[in-house]
Amino acid sequence: VGAPIVNAPVVAKCANGSGFSLNVTTNAQGAFSGEVSASALPCALKVTGASITLHSYALAAGVINITPLTDLIVANASTLDPSLWYASNNWQLVESALLLAQTNFKNIMLTNGYTLPQGVFNPFNTAFLIGDEWDQLLDQLQAAIAASNSLKNYADLLALLKDGNIS
Numbered sequence: 001v002g003a004p005i006v007n008a009p010v011v012a013k014c015a016n017g018s019g020f021s022l023n024v025t026t027n028a029q030g031a032f033s034g035e036v037s038a039s040a041l042p043c044a045l046k047v048t049g050a051s052i053t054l055h056s057y058a059l060a061a062g063v064i065n066i067t068p069l070t071d072l073i074v075a076n077a078s079t080l081d082p083s084l085w086y087a088s089n090n091w092q093l094v095e096s097a098l099l100l101a102q103t104n105f106k107n108i109m110l111t112n113g114y115t116l117p118q119g120v121f122n123p124f125n126t127a128f129l130i131g132d133e134w135d136q137l138l139d140q141l142q143a144a145i146a147a148s149n150s151l152k153n154y155a156d157l158l159a160l161l162k163d164g165n166i167s
Helices: 068-078 082-087 095-111 133-147 154-162
Strands: 009-014 043-048 053-058
Touching: 043 082, 053 068, 053 082, 068 082, 068 095, 068 133, 068 154, 133 154
Parallel strands: none
Antiparallel strands: 009 043, 043 053
16 A cells, blocks of 8 residues: 555454454554464454555465455455455355465466566565565555556546456
């Protein structure tokens, strides 16, 4: 979204009905740390900033990112706007659907000339820092939206992906 989402609440909605054990807030770099019981997984996550809410999904403990990439992949995997997906009673994603959406997203980005980070393409769990290859990918995505004749903003792209139009 152009910059980290700072001082924003992060909420977890987990399979056993629980969430984070304590309130979680992003720091100045947009990073956060929270704990859920291992038996609570999987968990849907959301962060709400001044002008945007983003979503993600945690299948296991470890690094979990909440970025436009995870939001777009959740939209494609669930076929719902991520806010509606998160609010629903049927928010749990089948891992195979999530992995397929992630692979399709990677392939279409490569086809369209995006420079992807080296190694495994896993926007949900690969740790990244401001300015690194993952952050640069987010910048490429933002620049493509700004340059598009058919997309007015991120919400337009999100709507296309949730409807299955990943091209």
